[in-house]
Amino acid sequence: MAPRKKIHSAIQSNTTSTTSSAYPSRAPSPTPRQAFRFFDLPSELRLRIYEEVLYVRDPIDLDPANYRAIHPRLGLFLASHRLHEEAYRVFYSQVLRLFPLHGRFFHTKTPLIARLPARYRAAIYSLELRLGPGWSAPPRSQKITDSLGLRDCISLKVLRIFVELDPSDSIFTGFRGREATEDTYKWFCIDLLRGIVEQVPRLETVEIDAFPSVKKDAPLIIGLRREVEQAGLRLTWGPLRGWPKDAPTSNVGLVNAMARMGLIDVQTMPRVVEVQS
Template sequence: MARRNRKHPSVVSSTTTSVVSSAVSSRMPSAAPSVVPSRAPSPSRTPTVPIQPFRFFDLPSELRIRIYEVLLWLPKPLDLDPINYRLVHPRLAVFLANKRMHDEAYPVFYSQPIRLFPTHGRFFHTKQPLLARLPLRYRNVVAALELRLGPGWSNPPRCQHTRPPIGLLDCTSLRTLKIFVEIDPSDTVFAGFRGKNATEETYKWFCVDLLHGILEQVPSLETVEIDAYPAVKKEAQLVMALRRKIEENGKRLVWGPLRGWEKEGDEPGLIGLEQALAGMGLGGSSLSRVVEVAA
């Protein structure tokens, strides 16, 4: 009688258990946490939230105007200049957003000072300064002009005039005129350099005539500010003549910050070389004493 091949009970039990466990694990997901970090969901599967546009015109009008000022105002007067394409042109893109934004923004942009006669060499002799090139509705909102005196003093260009084509009659909102005097050719140091048949008073009366033309054509003007470089004194003939013309027309005269002429005498202004000299004790009478000792 042949012996039956019987397996040891422990071997059968072990084999059965491993088979059952393998079958169960193949049919049921493992509850144990995976040691491999799960991958983030694909961006394409992430639910997208629609971006709501910012409702700019829901802001109060005062806040919108302040935003226009920060965006559009420049640190110096508007003028014809080759760099305007990089400095000014990008800012004016706000005009193209829509009609309402254009109508709100352009009065803010043209309320900043505009230089009456260009000083850059490329446009110095142009027949049409910036004011004359502006459309009528833009000239109507101009609030401040800058008249710079000194460039071309030996032979003032013919384009510097205040005749009607320049557009002053359209500046019905003009309130402030800023006059900046770079030099006063009436000083004796300019003798021999004033140009043909010119005297020490030629350029002075030329400047007074410019001021007279502005005052005559712009009755809305209220304030005239005079400022100058440190070389120009408060008692200079040009400055005194301008001051008399302003007072004759009943306009308010104020002094600019560079010279600081609102103080008594001819003290240093808030900016420039004179302030630095005054800080070192070399301004005013102190500087005169130093020169005397050195002599």
């Protein structure tokens, strides 16, 4: 029996050797590709990538959904110090809402802008002031104080005011709140605007927009417009209240972010055509 085992072993070895020689050995694995060097891209392309990753559709605000909509995007900040320095300026060139709308944060004493470090506030280009929510009993937390940090907003150029309704209309009679007159909410809103104008060091433009139900000659709109004109600021109308359909558009916030990083010279950029009331 032993010899048979040896013969079988020899035959098996022969067969294995013949089979191995019939098939070529696996080719050596290719040389690993070199890592992609992101910062070798032109600055314009890098900033466009940041824009695609970081820009959201609505104004940035305190909202419980931020952990899904915004928080994952901010992981980009952690990649490297250099990437953070470029990316945060692009992120904060988006519109940021001054006072929150969500019910959980509506009465907070520390809006989003007050929670940001001063270096992030310095990168903000545009703020939105939403008027209408809480009109029957304006929140005491919604007032312009030094704690908001508006004086740190040295890049803030545009204030967008969106009016949801004007309680001076007669249909609101009986619903304005205790001891409130038809002008109470109007003056509350004008005081907010005055405070912003006084504290923001380089504000240039105020854009007023509203729902179609709010007329351009409504007392609140007239009061806001007069305040803007007296402050010597540029007044423009938003898309719902009369912005021309053929008006050119430009990502001014991104352009300014590039300029602050020294990546472009704004003096050589084409001027944006602005529509003035």
